[in-house]
Amino acid sequence: MVNTDPVRDWQIATVTSVHVETPRVKLFRLELPANTRFRAGQYFDVRLTAPDGYQAQRSYSVSSSPSDPSMIELAIELISDGEMSAYFHEFVELGDQIELRGPIGGHFTLSQNFIQPLLLIAGGTGLAPVISMLRQRQSVETTAPTVLMFSTRTEADILFREELMQLSEQDTNFHLVITLTRSASGEIPMETYFENRRIDRPMIDSAINLLGNVPARAYICGGSGFVETIGNHLLDIGMRHDDVRTERFGP
Amino acid sequence: MINNKFFGRRRSEPARSVPPGQYLEDGFPVLSAGPTPRVDTATWDFSIEISGAMIGTWSWDSLNALPQTDIHTDIHCVTKWSKQDTDWRGVTIDTLLEDAGVDSPTGFVLADCDGGYTTNVPAADVIDGKGLLVHTYNGEPLTPEHGGPVRLFIPHLYLWKSAKWIRSLKFMDEDVPGFWERYGYHMYGDPWREQRYTND
DSSP, rough: OOOOOOOOOEEEEEEEEEEEOOEEEEEEEOOOOSOOOBBBTOEEEEEEOTTTOOEEEEEEEBSSTTTOOEEEEEEEEOOOOOOHHHHHHOOOOOTTTEEEEEEEEESOOBBTOOOOEEEEEGGGGHHHHHHHHHHHHHTTTTSOOEEEEEEEESSOOTTTTHHHHHHHHHHHTEEEEEESOOSSOOEEEEEEEEESSOOHHHHHHHHHHHHHOOOOOEEEEEEEHHHHHHHHHHHHHHHOGEEEEEEEEOO | OOTOOOOOOOOOOOSSSOOOOOOOOOOOOOOOOOOOOOOOTTOOEEEEEEEEEEEEEEEEEHHHHHHOOEEEEEOTTTEEEEHHHHHEEEEEEEHHHHHTTTTOSSSSEEEETTOOOOEEGGGGTTTTTEEEEEEEEETEEEGGGGSSSSSEOTTTOGGGGSSSSSSEEEHHHHHHHHHHHHHBSSSSSOGGGGGBBBBB
C-alpha cells in the first residue's frame, strides 16, 4: 500500500486538449514524456517560470483514470487572484509545454483492488480526484455499491455532468446525489437532486441507505469547511477515523 | 523551462523572503489526512518515552501549569503556502524534559497523535527551544482543525512535522519514517532547502 517511490524529477508535459468544462473550470489534458503509473487520488505539482526567473508552484489532483498512464487530465478552476489558474485560463493552448512532477500523495488514494462499498463526497473541483477513483472503479467492474455526493454552486457548475448522469443511468450499483448550494433555474431529471442545500446529516443518512450499510471507506474532497463538517458527520455515524480519507483545499 | 507569457501575481515585496517555491498566504488553510479527531482536555494526556522507557506524563492542567513560552514566527506548508508573523504559546520540549528530570536525548523522535498520525524528526530539532507543544494561536485557544487542544510545533521545518493532536514523543536511536514520510515525503523537511519529497 505504501508508496516508497521517490517523486520524479521535473519533467515537461505537452498540452493535448483544452476543454471549457464550466464557466469557471477548464480541463487540460497533458501528455507525459513517459508512461507514468499513478493511483486514483494522487496529484502532480505544476511549476511555472517567468522570463525573469520568478517561479510559482501549485498542486493539482489528476481527474483522469489511472488506466491510461500516458497522460493526465487536470481540472483547473479560475481563482480570483490565482496566478497559476489565471495563466492556465488565459494563455495555455494546445501544444504548449508545462513543467510538472509527480505523482504525489498516498493516503487519499484508492486501490484498484478495493471492491467494497464506497462513499465518495466532493465539493466543487474537489470532484477531480474523486472522478478519477470513479473512473477506475468503472474499469474494474465491481458490483459493490458506490455513492457519489457532489455539491457545487449552481447547475452551470456541475463538472463532468454528462458522464455522471450517463453512469447513474447505466450502472445500477452507482448512485449519484447532486446538491446545489444556490438555486438553479433548470431542473435535473433525477431523484437525488437538491437545491439551496448543503450536504447535511439527513442527506448522508440517505446515502448510507443507498449503500445498504455504513461503507467500508469514504473519501471527502473539497474546501476545508466542507470537509470538516462532513468528516464530523461520518465519525458521528460510526465510521472509523482511518476509513475516512480527506483532501482539503483553500484557506 | 520558461513560460513566456507568465508574469505571476507578485505581491508587494514581503517583509522577509519566503522559502523557494512558496507563496504568501493570509488565511490559515487546514490540511489533514482524515477527519478532525475528537479530543477532550479532561482525558487528554501527553507522554515522553526515551528508548522505550516512559519518563513522564502530563495532563492538560499540568501542561498549563508549566512555564509557558511565546513564539513569533513564520510557518511553511509543503503544499506551497507560507504565513508570516504568527504568534503561538506553549511549552518547550526542553521544559518538559527538565520537568521530568532527564537530560536532552540524542538520536531521533517519533511524534504520535490522536487519529493515528505520526511524524519523525531528529531529536536535535525539538530541543534547545526549537520544538514546543502549543495550545494557543494568536491569543486564542488552538482550534481542533488546526490541531487543538495541543499540537507539536517545529516552525523551522515544513508544517507536516508540527503534528496536530499530539499525544506522545518517542525518542529513539533509529529514524523511523512517519505517516507522510512513508508516502515519499522528506525525512527532514527543511523548507529553505526545499526538501519536500524523498531525494529533494
